[in-house]
Amino acid sequence: MLPSTRRSKNHWEPFYDPEDEEAFSIGEWPGDEQSYSRKVFYAKLAPEHTNYMIVDKAFSFCDFDGDFERDFAGSSITFKRCTFTSCDFRSSILSKVKFSDCKFCCTSFSQCRLLDCIFSRCTYDSIYASGGGTEIKDTTIDNPEHFVEAITVNVKNVPHFVSIRFQTLKINETKSVMARLLLANLRNEGSNESFFEAIKTSSISDCKWKIASAKIEIDRLKEEGKIWAPSMLKQWLYLTGGLADEYFLRSAGALNARGSSLSRTMAAGVGFSVAFSLVYFLVFNQSASEAFTRATEVLLLFGYTNHVDKSVNDIEEGIIFINACVGVFWYLIAAPTLVNKLTRVRN
Numbered sequence: 001m002l003p004s005t006r007r008s009k010n011h012w013e014p015f016y017d018p019e020d021e022e023a024f025s026i027g028e029w030p031g032d033e034q035s036y037s038r039k040v041f042y043a044k045l046a047p048e049h050t051n052y053m054i055v056d057k058a059f060s061f062c063d064f065d066g067d068f069e070r071d072f073a074g075s076s077i078t079f080k081r082c083t084f085t086s087c088d089f090r091s092s093i094l095s096k097v098k099f100s101d102c103k104f105c106c107t108s109f110s111q112c113r114l115l116d117c118i119f120s121r122c123t124y125d126s127i128y129a130s131g132g133g134t135e136i137k138d139t140t141i142d143n144p145e146h147f148v149e150a151i152t153v154n155v156k157n158v159p160h161f162v163s164i165r166f167q168t169l170k171i172n173e174t175k176s177v178m179a180r181l182l183l184a185n186l187r188n189e190g191s192n193e194s195f196f197e198a199i200k201t202s203s204i205s206d207c208k209w210k211i212a213s214a215k216i217e218i219d220r221l222k223e224e225g226k227i228w229a230p231s232m233l234k235q236w237l238y239l240t241g242g243l244a245d246e247y248f249l250r251s252a253g254a255l256n257a258r259g260s261s262l263s264r265t266m267a268a269g270v271g272f273s274v275a276f277s278l279v280y281f282l283v284f285n286q287s288a289s290e291a292f293t294r295a296t297e298v299l300l301l302f303g304y305t306n307h308v309d310k311s312v313n314d315i316e317e318g319i320i321f322i323n324a325c326v327g328v329f330w331y332l333i334a335a336p337t338l339v340n341k342l343t344r345v346r347n
Contacts, residue, residue, distance in 0.1 A: 006088060006108075011162060014106040014126045015061070015086040016154045030057045037061055043068045043092070051076055058083045069095030069115060104150075114139045124150035131177030140190040144182040144198040148175050148205060165219065172205070172212035179205040196260035203249050210242035255330070256337045265334045272330060273299050276323045284316060299327035 006013060007020045027039025029046045035058040043066025046052065059082065068077065076096040083103045089112040098118040108128040113135040120142055127150045141147050153171040155164045183198040217235045226232055256265040276295035280286045286294065297303025304324050308317055 006090060010110075011158045012128070012153050012167065013088075013108050013110065014128050014152060014154055015088065015108065016157065018157055024061075024063060027062065030054045034058060035060065039063075040065060042066045046077070051078070053078045053080060054082060055080045056082065058085070059087050060085045061087070063088045063090060064092050065090055067093045068097060069093050109134050113137075119147070126150065126152045128152065128154075129174065129178050131174040134178065134181075136178075136181045136185055138189065139185050140194070141182055141185075142190055142194045144179065144186065144194060145201040147182065148179045148201050151175050151178060166216065169212040169216050172209040176202075176205040176209040192260060196258040200253055200258040203253075204246060207242050207246035207249060210245070211239060214239035214242060252329075252333055255333045259337055259340050262337055262341050265330075265337050269299065269330050269334065272326050276319075276326075279319060283319075295323060298323040299330065301327050301331070 007015055008018055010016060011018075022038060024038050024040050026045070027036055027041045029041060030036065034056065037060045039059075040063045043064075054077070057079075062084075064087065076098065078098040078100065079102050080100045081102065082099075083105070084107045085105045087104075087107045089107070089109050091111040093113045093115065094117055095115040096117065097114075098120065099122050100118075100120045102119075102122045103125075104122065104127050105125045106127070110128050110130040111133045112129075115135075115137050117139040119140065122141075122143070124147050127147075129151055151171065151174060153167045155167065158164065158167070179198070179202040183195075183202045186195045186198045214235045218232065218239070221227070221229060221232045221235065255268045256262070273292065273296045276299065277288070277292040280291035280294055281288055284291075294303070294307055298307060298320055301324060304320070307320055312320070
């Protein structure tokens with residue numbers, strides 16, 4: 001059988017090797033053997049079982065091909081505690097396939113269609129997916145952040161004309177697209193924890209792509225000698241904005257666990273009050289009760305003017321102002337979190 005040309009030609013795939021010309025043979029669907037190497041498993045050759053389960057198998061340099069939606073009509077296939085190393089799902093249509101406690105390393109889903117699949121408690125390391133080629137529909141991946149962060153592009157033995165820096169920056173676009181796809185699927189599928197994790201992953205991935213896109217344009221302008229061009233300043237502003245957005249989203253998301261935890265938001269409010277109370281108590285020699293009352297009233301914004309008068313020095317007034325700004329920031333997180341908890345419907 002001919003070798004898999006994707007492995008020797010697609011330099012962006014994690015299993016890329018320009019010298020890999022070893023042939024693959026047609027694999028018999030797993031039986032008693034524990035490991036399989038350089039096999040192609042076709043969906044149409046799989047045993048006819050209503051619920052076909054493959055447990056504790058190791059697949060290395062294996063390809064999976066075929067229409068699982070058609071060839072497994074009315075049935076399902078489950079991989080449990082299996083390892084996929086340097087595997088390629090190429091243009092497979094995986095329908096109603098479940099992966100449970102599986103490990104994926106240097107594996108590609110770049111042209112794969114995942115339809116009504118479940119990835120439960122799986123781990124991922126250096127995988128590849130395509131924003132335009134990988135289709136995900138009605139599929140649950142219970143750790144979307146781990147999946148997206150594991151998406152990478154190969155940088156080893158690449159052709160001389162390939163820019164590694166461009167490749168590593170451009171992959172952020174793929175991560176952004178995949179994160180949005182996972183979020184769209186988890187609106188109706190999976191647990192609340194996975195849903196809120198997908199929100200975090202999507203928002204942060206969008207920021208990272210904004211940052212990477214600006215860096216790509218900056219590199220291009222530098223090559224063209226347009227270091228002082230207005231377009232260069234524009235890209236630096238985009239870059240700064242992207243970094244600021246990412247910092248703000250991470251900070252805000254940490255206060256309410258991306259909208260999933262009202263108690264964490266309330267605890268953060270109490271923590272801010274206690275922190276400023278200590279400042280007023282230790283620096284300005286107020287009593288504990290006076291310090292806490294002052295910190296809380298300023299944080300909740302209904303006591304700011306009561307605590308700023310002519311007797312307050314500039315340093316004290318500055319700290320009170322910071323106290324109020326933190327209160328505004330906390331309000332911006334707490335109010336939507338409460339409303340979201342009371343009214344949100346996932347559909």
